[in-house]
Amino acid sequence: MSDFFGDIAPVSYNPDAEGLAYRHYNPDEVVAGKRMEDHLRFxxxxxxxxxxxxxDPFGGQTFDRPWWGDDMAAARLKAEIAFEMFEILGVPYFCWHDADIRPEGDSFAASKRNFDEIIDLFAEKLDSSKVKLLWGTANLFSHRRFMSGAATNPDPDVFAWSAATVKNCLDATHRLGGQNYVLWGGREGYxxxxxxxLGQELDHMGRFLNMVVDYKHKIGFQGQILIEPKPQEPTKHQYDYDxxxxxxxxxxxxxxxxxxxxxEQGHAILAGHSFxxxxxxxxxxxxxxxIDMNRNDYQSGWDTDQFPNNVPEVALAYYEILKAGGFDKGGTxxxxxxRRQSLDPSDLIEAHVGAMDICARGLxxxxxxxxxDALEAPRRARYAGWETPEAQAxxxxxxxxxxxxxxxxEVNPAPRSGQQxxxxxxVSRYV
Amino acid sequence: MSDFFGDIAPVSYNPDAEGLAYRHYNPDEVVAGKRMEDHLRFxxxxxxxxxxxxxDPFGGQTFDRPWWGDDMAAARLKAEIAFEMFEILGVPYFCWHDADIRPEGDSFAASKRNFDEIIDLFAEKLDSSKVKLLWGTANLFSHRRFMSGAATNPDPDVFAWSAATVKNCLDATHRLGGQNYVLWGGREGYxxxxxxxLGQELDHMGRFLNMVVDYKHKIGFQGQILIEPKPQEPTKHQYDYDxxxxxxxxxxxxxxxxxxxxxEQGHAILAGHSFxxxxxxxxxxxxxxxIDMNRNDYQSGWDTDQFPNNVPEVALAYYEILKAGGFDKGGTxxxxxxRRQSLDPSDLIEAHVGAMDICARGLxxxxxxxxxDALEAPRRARYAGWETPEAQAxxxxxxxxxxxxxxxxEVNPAPRSGQQxxxxxxVSRYV
Amino acid sequence: MSDFFGDIAPVSYNPDAEGLAYRHYNPDEVVAGKRMEDHLRFxxxxxxxxxxxxxDPFGGQTFDRPWWGDDMAAARLKAEIAFEMFEILGVPYFCWHDADIRPEGDSFAASKRNFDEIIDLFAEKLDSSKVKLLWGTANLFSHRRFMSGAATNPDPDVFAWSAATVKNCLDATHRLGGQNYVLWGGREGYxxxxxxxLGQELDHMGRFLNMVVDYKHKIGFQGQILIEPKPQEPTKHQYDYDxxxxxxxxxxxxxxxxxxxxxEQGHAILAGHSFxxxxxxxxxxxxxxxIDMNRNDYQSGWDTDQFPNNVPEVALAYYEILKAGGFDKGGTxxxxxxRRQSLDPSDLIEAHVGAMDICARGLxxxxxxxxxDALEAPRRARYAGWETPEAQAxxxxxxxxxxxxxxxxEVNPAPRSGQQxxxxxxVSRYV
Amino acid sequence: MSDFFGDIAPVSYNPDAEGLAYRHYNPDEVVAGKRMEDHLRFxxxxxxxxxxxxxDPFGGQTFDRPWWGDDMAAARLKAEIAFEMFEILGVPYFCWHDADIRPEGDSFAASKRNFDEIIDLFAEKLDSSKVKLLWGTANLFSHRRFMSGAATNPDPDVFAWSAATVKNCLDATHRLGGQNYVLWGGREGYxxxxxxxLGQELDHMGRFLNMVVDYKHKIGFQGQILIEPKPQEPTKHQYDYDxxxxxxxxxxxxxxxxxxxxxEQGHAILAGHSFxxxxxxxxxxxxxxxIDMNRNDYQSGWDTDQFPNNVPEVALAYYEILKAGGFDKGGTxxxxxxRRQSLDPSDLIEAHVGAMDICARGLxxxxxxxxxDALEAPRRARYAGWETPEAQAxxxxxxxxxxxxxxxxEVNPAPRSGQQxxxxxxVSRYV
Known part of the structure; x- marks a missing residue:
């Protein structure tokens, strides 16, 4: 056990607590027929x-972490402390990128060896804890080789490198029992x-994704393949806009x-949409x-990736998810x-605890x-005219x-109030 | 001949003119193998x-026009003066909405009678001038009956009204030899x-459009059916986003x-895209x-519909059009x-003349x-790696x-400059 | 009593009501040492x-109101029904523009006569009800004469017309016991x-405002003179930006x-600021x-002027107001x-009741x-270093x-967490 | 002489050149009574x-430069190559931040020693070349000590550190004959x-700036003290908004x-203004x-700092500068x-050459x-009404x-066309 989190104890549900506690997130409480934990799948x-x-673009590192470094010892320490945090929070899931869990090696094969070691470590951790893998993904955007795209790179060697990387990440996700595999094309665009x-790049991207799907079936991965839309940033224009x-x-x-x-809420906002x-x-x-549950500041034009803190917004998001029947393999x-000024280990805990409570209230x-039936009844009434045989005909x-x-x-439409x-x-009465 | 435009003479090409003239738009000049008029199709x-x-949202009418009024005499005077302007400008095409050419009647049939009279008048005008119809369209957004949508209205009677309206407008467009028929769904959204x-509304919109296409074939209309994307305004969210x-x-x-x-350039900008x-x-x-060639102010968040005035932007637009082989049935x-302070008849002429010159320079x-081959040669070079058999394989x-x-x-990609x-x-050397 | 609002009874505080009621706004409840009504001053x-x-810019009237018309009878009916609504809501205040309470006459003097008649009517109404005037203002933006500005118009005659209009509106506000007089320069800009x-226009605007202040003192008006900032819309750039x-x-x-x-919250948002x-x-x-308490849609680039519905946002606004000691002569x-689809008289009531409850919750x-001291204690701690004599020196x-x-x-600063x-x-625990 | 720029020769004016050349920027050509070089002061x-x-926020270094490193040898090599570039371009000026010219030391004094050595080197370079210093400035935003502000930091030690830093940078600017000293408050905000x-922070910032001005006078610095406005980024809200x-x-x-x-144009755009x-x-x-002449992408919500490439925009900027009498001590x-994909040394040269030509065309x-008098004559005519004694009175x-x-x-204003x-x-005829 590291001492990174000091004396911060595992967080539990206690609506009357003075200090750190879940005041709303009660994993075992049944909501709409399911335990909250099973609904939210944090x-x-x-x-x-x-x-x-x-x-940020105008300044460097602010956080001091004992695991900074680019060797395997640092990577292992990082993993240890990550799982300590998962335990403190009691979250059922985590997600990773390859490039963020292992140091880059000096060749593809060296990076893969580093990666595989960490995946081994994760496998042990998953065995010995209740934490599971929601999804894995490949970071195909940080290294300079991806500066002009991954699957859409003008250089076919980058396409190849990307394909090999995704194969390994999908293999690892499969091995760890991941529920989903995600592709975010931060550099797929221009x-x-x-x-x-543009046309050739889209065709390459389509072909790449088909290969991923084929490989998923080949290895028998039962999880979902997911694309994560985002309109821009880092790339000026990204193909997976919305x-x-x-x-x-x-x-x-x-x-x-x-x-x-x-x-993701933040990406929705960047694309001009509500979540x-x-x-x-x-x-x-x-x-x-x-879903990725992280808000953007509506008034900052870049991806601020902040923890959610607005119940009315979050409630409307979960409303749409519940209407879809809730998550199957997905999660939150x-x-x-x-924020880069939030330097302390306790800030990491505070941020997640606050976010989980906001989500619980929204759910x-x-x-x-x-x-x-507070919203569905008036909605059905509004469209009731379409249920007549004449309208259907x-x-x-x-x-x-x-x-x-x-x-x-015979037809003379009379406008009716939309009652917004x-x-x-x-809605305000519920939030 | 009205005296609305006073002593403004037909505008002709004269690069050295002091006063009103086309300094760049020379209809008969051949550019890339076609007359400019045939390229631009204004x-x-x-x-x-x-x-x-x-x-605007904070003020009413500023223009004084002799044709203001909601009777047929006013509508006829409006049409007369419109064709006078087309002659002054020497434009080959015009476009109309039903609701803007005829007064609203007190029933569908009455409105149709008004509409048909104006279409008759247009037919005469087209016979006796060189002006042609680029496209017709139905205004399914201004009247309060459309406040909650046309094809996507919760009230099936509005769907019916909209269908009947589009039928008439398509008939009229066909009769007048229109090259295209346009649908803009200003109220199709929420x-x-x-x-x-949302799902039901999209299905209705899909069905509606299928009916329009079926009807086009039935009557033998050879023009294009066109959707005009726009993300928002008037509706908060429009389905035809981009x-x-x-x-x-x-x-x-x-x-x-x-x-x-x-x-449309303005709509592209509202959607977060370049034209x-x-x-x-x-x-x-x-x-x-x-295309609709009208710019938006990048810094006003609504649809400003201004005449184009930036050659570098317009050149990049026509570049993409030329790469597509130019317009077939479409046009500019x-x-x-x-602007609402531009009160004078001469402002109407100035605005179009300036815009046409900007487009000519861009083209x-x-x-x-x-x-x-100034841009295509470096583009081909950038993707040349994909032409090898190995890459294709x-x-x-x-x-x-x-x-x-x-x-x-075997693969170790080396980044190469994108040379932006x-x-x-x-590009700057050409504009 | 008109029958416009039908059987809608005056709205009262009843947290357990099924139907229309204030669930949070309880005028007599004491919050932070004052009655809620006296705090919020709706x-x-x-x-x-x-x-x-x-x-809206793409469509005309949707509301049917018995008082539509441009004669004095319509204006009087409008006033009667307005006061009926004030009574139903139990709001303590209202606000007016001259141009919206009286029909435009065919001369300045004729408009003034119409205006004075309505002010007489308002005076009677104020005498016989508990409603008071929060502020009056002049509409110097809707009529075409103001299209190029009011105090900043290139035409000095418009400056004169505007000055005379403000004089009358300020006189009327004074007579009715208004607490404030507001100037919003919707067309002051370019x-x-x-x-x-730009320089000449700003000087004219400065001079105009000085005249208004001089006149206020001359007539002994004890209310506040207020400028309402807004960055744009209707004018592309407005001088009173923020x-x-x-x-x-x-x-x-x-x-x-x-x-x-x-x-106003909406104007703050348009200027890129939070309220x-x-x-x-x-x-x-x-x-x-x-304050003007009306939100904008963050994702629509125009002034949507919607009723508030987000408690977390509203709470932060009232927090700043309470830190200022609350309203003196101002109000909400x-x-x-x-929304233009909200056609029914009951929508008017619903909208205000919901908004007042949101504000009450926020307050x-x-x-x-x-x-x-939930936020002030950590804030003081963050700046405590400045309280030392060395720092002050x-x-x-x-x-x-x-x-x-x-x-x-001697100085080596050590960053500390900002704890955002x-x-x-x-904050989330309070909202 | 390093071989960084290979065989790239000094760039000269040659409007008919095939390759790299100034096609529009001719330093000695007289425009509006001054040499272009003296106007533009690049x-x-x-x-x-x-x-x-x-x-960028999603990826690290893409450029390979021989001077990467954090020791003095690297800093010296960087300076050598920088001056090689100034010579190739023939620019009359350069600008620096302290933190970007010298490695950070392990104490304030150590950093200052590094800084002073580079300033010594610059002094030699300035003596032996025609290059001069347009302005110096202190980087009070990159290091983590500034994460919560410089002059506005809650920690008085950071205020002190910042004051000492500005003193040294102002001393060095003075010594090098700099024409201006700039303060950009990237972290002054929240x-x-x-x-x-907010109130305390603004007071500290005001006091800080007064100290800088006092010190300027004390040392006899004849240059201008300049604030650089920017609304946001890196800080969510910056005090020097516009x-x-x-x-x-x-x-x-x-x-x-x-x-x-x-x-700066880019900052103007972020604040919702035109340059x-x-x-x-x-x-x-x-x-x-x-001025800082670098455009932002209107459709990317962050500071893209791109080289200018739109003559119509740049012309309007220089128009305002010429109306002010041109630059005195300022420059471009x-x-x-x-762009981060522009990896080659030649990209550095291309970018500046293109930008200088754009500025020359604009000027x-x-x-x-x-x-x-193409714009001023109609402007005077528009405001002519104000020249009468009655209007002035x-x-x-x-x-x-x-x-x-x-x-x-006596007053009945008649709207006149604004002729936008x-x-x-x-304007289009000139650009």
């Missing part, structure tokens, strides 16, 4: 909490159209039944897979980082709204037939 | 120039998810071979149809409005860049085969 | 609720720098002791006057409008945080003296 | 070109209001006659000092960085517009007197 993101040094062959864009891409390359989405929009759209398109990953509010009719009826004066403020008041 | 938008009163059934979103929608409803896109991005994406997806519609620069290979090669140390600044300098 | 904005027809003399900009302007024209600010930032800045600069004006949370020292000490090695997440968690 | 920013490794005492905000700050702390502004707005505002307020600093267009009158005249019917499109067309 995961800690290894990279932000353990590999990010606190830098900085300037002037040097970019849910609707990715869905169009999946259809074009024949993958809409094979691949789902990992949707609930992206979730609802994915649900209706049949591709809702998992905190792809969130501390409970969402479940209650659904149980009370129109959907299989044609313009001329419909026009004849309208021109004959009343519905917002209803 | 169209005036009837609504902005003749039906918009100069209002103000709040709380009262919206090119990629619409393409996904078309695929889902089996229409990607039937429907193309009318792409050239949207054009390139549409070209690569095979759905580039026509100025969906632009005067010529784009054509020259293509002819000189990789695209039909699989993860394991590729990974074996990488793990064996150099490419930008090249 | 006002209804006459213009949005009674004069706005539901239009559409294009190309035709604007709190800091207006403060600089006030200083330049010698008015920083005479004029305070009316700060609490603008409030805190105004408090620290000594110019916090009153709902400069909010219904109570803010008051409790202050009482508990440094503020009256000079660079050389300080540098000598640093170069001698922990502080956010504290 | 400077290279040491940090972006020589100290930035190509990282991440969260929850832990911030020109108007800084002007208000300067007035509050009695410095509006002592301090001017260094205005020309910020320049015009600064000119009218009497605080226009110098390229605070621009290569020439601006000068010609002024000489032709109104500015010293009062509300009552003016109102009496208006009520008597016509003016935009005029």
């Amino acid at each position: 995961a800690v993101a290894y990279w932000h909490s353990f590999a990010w040094p606190g830098g 900085e300037t159209l002037l040097n970019t062959d 849910v609707a864009t990715v869905y169009g891409f999946l259809q074009k390359y024949g993958l809409e039944k094979e691949v789902k989405l990992n949707i 609930e929009h992206e979730l609802a759209m994915a649900r209706e398109l049949g591709v809702l897979g998992s 990953n905190f792809d969130s980082k501390l 409970k509010a969402a479940a209650q709204m659904l149980e009370d 129109m959907l299989t009719s044609d313009l001329e037939t419909i026009a004849a009826r309208v021109e004959a004066g 403020e009343k519905l917002e008041n209803i | 169209a005036v938008a009837y609504w902005h120039s003749f039906a918009w009163p100069g209002g 103000e709040t998810l709380l009262n919206t059934d 090119v990629a979103t619409v393409y996904g929608f078309l695929q889902k409803y089996g229409l990607e071979k039937e429907v193309k896109l009318n792409i 050239e991005h949207e054009l390139a994406m549409a070209r690569e997806l095979g759905v580039l149809g026509s 519609n100025f969906d632009s409005k005067l 010529k620069a784009a054509a020259q860049m293509l002819e000189d 990789m695209l039909t290979s699989d993860l394991e085969t590729i990974a074996a090669r990488v793990e064996a140390g 600044e150099k490419l930008e300098n090249i | 006002a209804v904005a006459y213009w949005h609720s009674f004069a706005w027809p539901g239009g 559409e294009t720098l190309l035709n604007t003399d 709190v800091a900009t207006v403060y600089g302007f006030l200083q330049k024209y010698g008015l920083e002791k005479e004029v305070k600010l009316n700060i 609490e930032h603008e409030l805190a800045m105004a408090r620290e600069l000594g110019v916090l006057g009153s 004006n709902f400069d909010s409008k219904l 109570k949370a803010a008051a409790q945080m202050l009482e508990d 440094m503020l009256t020292s000079d660079l050389e003296t300080i540098a000598a000490r640093v170069e001698a090695g 997440e922990k502080l956010e968690n504290i | 400077a290279v920013a040491y940090w972006h070109s020589f100290a930035w490794p190509g990282g 991440e969260t209001l929850l832990n911030t005492d 020109v108007a905000t800084v002007y208000g700050f300067l007035q509050k702390y009695g410095l509006e006659k002592e301090v001017k502004l260094n205005i 020309e707005h910020e320049l015009a505002m600064a000119r009218e307020l009497g605080v226009l000092g110098s 600093n390229f605070d621009s960085k290569l 020439k267009a601006a000068a010609q517009m002024l000489e032709d 109104m500015l010293t009158s009062d509300l009552e007197t003016i109102a009496a005249r208006v009520e008597a019917g 499109e016509k003016l935009e067309n005029i």
